[in-house]
Amino acid sequence: MLESNMTVSEIALKAKKELASNFGVESTLVAVAPGRVNLIGEHIDYCDGFVLPLAIERYVGIAACPNDSKTARIISTGKAAIELDLSKEQQIADPKWSNYLRGVIREFQDLKYHLPGFDAAIVSSIPIGAGLSSSAALECAFATLLEGLVDTVLPTAEKALLAQKAEHDFAGVPCGIMDQFASTFGMEDQLILIDCRTSEPEMVPFSDPTLSIIVANTNVSHDLSDGGYSARRKDTEDALTLIGKSSWRDVTMNDVYVRQADMEDRIFRRSRHVVTEIARTIEAAIAFKSDDFSNIGSLMSGSHRSLRDDFEVSCDELDLMVALAQEIGFEGGVLGARMTGGGFGGSIVTLCHSINAKVIARQMNDRYLAQTGIEPLLFVTRPAAGAHLA
Numbered sequence: 001m002l003e004s005n006m007t008v009s010e011i012a013l014k015a016k017k018e019l020a021s022n023f024g025v026e027s028t029l030v031a032v033a034p035g036r037v038n039l040i041g042e043h044i045d046y047c048d049g050f051v052l053p054l055a056i057e058r059y060v061g062i063a064a065c066p067n068d069s070k071t072a073r074i075i076s077t078g079k080a081a082i083e084l085d086l087s088k089e090q091q092i093a094d095p096k097w098s099n100y101l102r103g104v105i106r107e108f109q110d111l112k113y114h115l116p117g118f119d120a121a122i123v124s125s126i127p128i129g130a131g132l133s134s135s136a137a138l139e140c141a142f143a144t145l146l147e148g149l150v151d152t153v154l155p156t157a158e159k160a161l162l163a164q165k166a167e168h169d170f171a172g173v174p175c176g177i178m179d180q181f182a183s184t185f186g187m188e189d190q191l192i193l194i195d196c197r198t199s200e201p202e203m204v205p206f207s208d209p210t211l212s213i214i215v216a217n218t219n220v221s222h223d224l225s226d227g228g229y230s231a232r233r234k235d236t237e238d239a240l241t242l243i244g245k246s247s248w249r250d251v252t253m254n255d256v257y258v259r260q261a262d263m264e265d266r267i268f269r270r271s272r273h274v275v276t277e278i279a280r281t282i283e284a285a286i287a288f289k290s291d292d293f294s295n296i297g298s299l300m301s302g303s304h305r306s307l308r309d310d311f312e313v314s315c316d317e318l319d320l321m322v323a324l325a326q327e328i329g330f331e332g333g334v335l336g337a338r339m340t341g342g343g344f345g346g347s348i349v350t351l352c353h354s355i356n357a358k359v360i361a362r363q364m365n366d367r368y369l370a371q372t373g374i375e376p377l378l379f380v381t382r383p384a385a386g387a388h389l390a
């Protein structure tokens with residue numbers, strides 16, 4: 001299915017209506033935060049690598065109003081309302097989705113902010129389980145809402161790290177910094193090159209209107225807390241120890257070959273992915289900075305192959321969707337395609353000429369549906385603004 005994106009004002013309006021119809025109050029605050037798609041640099045944010053994501057035109061929106069109590073009453077589309085006692089230190093509890101919020105509240109509590117009671121309604125246009133960081137967007141939108149409620153503005157990196165910590169401690173996913181950085185630092189017409197060794201983002205212009213990004217969700221769902229993600233992360237840590245360096249940024253392929261005989265084949269392949277993906281991302285960033293896209297297709301294909309064969313986080317549906325984009329090829333307006341995000345299902349990202357975007361998306365949609373019987377979800381996006389009060 002091809003879908004158009006809701007604007008920030010439409011999302012904000014939807015959240016306000018939900019708040020009014022569920023709690024009978026008008027909102028005094030609305031926070032929004034986008035999901036993200038990563039162009040290149042996958043599974044290396046936790047390896048001191050570089051990543052190149054953008055915030056997408058898909059958002060979590062939260063409308064809220066103080067309620068003169070010590071309780072947060074929160075409703076999220078399709079779920080039963082939850083009540084959180086703000087006078088108590090937040091702990092992990094049911095339902096599962098509430099932990100993203102509990103984790104962020106706990107961070108504010110640890111920073112000694114006094115949170116007033118409030119009613120809130122959460123809406124989202126980010127598909128869940130699609131590898132588009134719906135959970136990071138929820139954390140970042142909620143952190144932005146809490147900033148508004150306590151009348152403060154945290155430094156952006158601090159807010160992103162706080163949201164990441166909530167994900168680690170309350171959702172149990174040992175994620176890197178990419179998703180929360182993209183959701184908070186996102187800017188219209190800009191990609192975000194993140195140096196994950198220094199945690200410094202650098203904006204890379206994506207202002208050429210003739211280029212667009214298609215996100216294609218295979219609708220095969222993954223769950224990052226199911227162990228695959230942490231297993232990959234552990235492999236990279238074990239590999240680095242074996243190689244004997246303190247950071248992947250100081251590792252060359254030669255260093256890996258020197259220790260290859262002492263490594264299990266799996267660990268060797270994980271290492272090869274990390275070293276080559278860091279190099280591909282640096283090259284891709286140079287390509288975007290110099291508007292030279294001649295090599296971008298092979299960098300993206302190389303990244304996909306490496307994730308499929310060496311890092312083993314792809315799946316048949318992702319491989320098929322990438323193959324469909326590649327089949328349309330340069331003649332049809334496709335510059336490059338690869339799986340994106342944590343993997344084990346989820347989405348692929350395709351860089352293409354804007355003029356062809358709709359036709360490309362339609363073809364990918366129809367061919368994927370015909371071959372798998374699964375209805376995918378595709379949309380075209382440009383880089384969007386990061387978390388803010390709307």
Ligand code: GLA
Nearest residue numbers: 042043175176177178341342
């Ligand atoms: C998930 C994590 C990110 C990153 C990607 C893979 O989205 O949350 O930190 O590791 O997977 O690149």
